[in-house]
Amino acid sequence: RKEVEQDPGPFNVPEGATVAFNCTYSNSASQSFFWYRQDCRKEPKLLMSVYSSGNEDGRFTAQLNRASQYISLLIRDSKLSDSATYLCVVNAVYNKLIFGAGTRLAVHP
């Protein structure tokens, strides 16, 4: 079983749609959780950290369920510029990040 599992997609959605990505992790001792965004052949960029209480940043909402070892990302009112690969990332040991394979999102006009 992979340490971090994501649905690879792709998710093809029209502009304005709401889309949700899910992720599960296997190490119950994991300390912190993140969503990163990666464009093709570019470095990943931190989108947001994920907390148990849930957190929101504009159109993006992230949620963590430690009991189920499950992380989610919700994107509302999708923009063309949201097209990218979204990486679920888990930090089990100090700054040693474990990346999911990513979920591809394609937003079309």
Add this chain to the structure above:
Amino acid sequence: GAVVSQHPSWVICKSGTSVKIECRSLDFQATTMFWYRQFPKQSLMLMATSNEGSKATYEQGVEKDKFLINHASLTLSTLTVTSAHPEDSSFYICSASPGNEKLFFGSGTQLSVL
């Protein structure tokens, strides 16, 4: 914000040659840097943890004699792919932290071995 510079961004080489990739933290000191590799449509895989002044820690399955890591200063780590072969063609990327939970990535190096 903190910046990590990675160089070169793109390299093509012949099979059997060695390629050196540099990773520099420009405005902070990093005792630890990380090297990742990403094959097309796959996740970033941690190759090794580079420790300033000591030997790197390699992940299982990564050949330490193949991927030489040197972290000679607090701002520079290098990854040398020795005797590169076509199967080593990949996207290599480094990351570094100024000591808090924040992690900053280099812009990556696309290596193509002919």
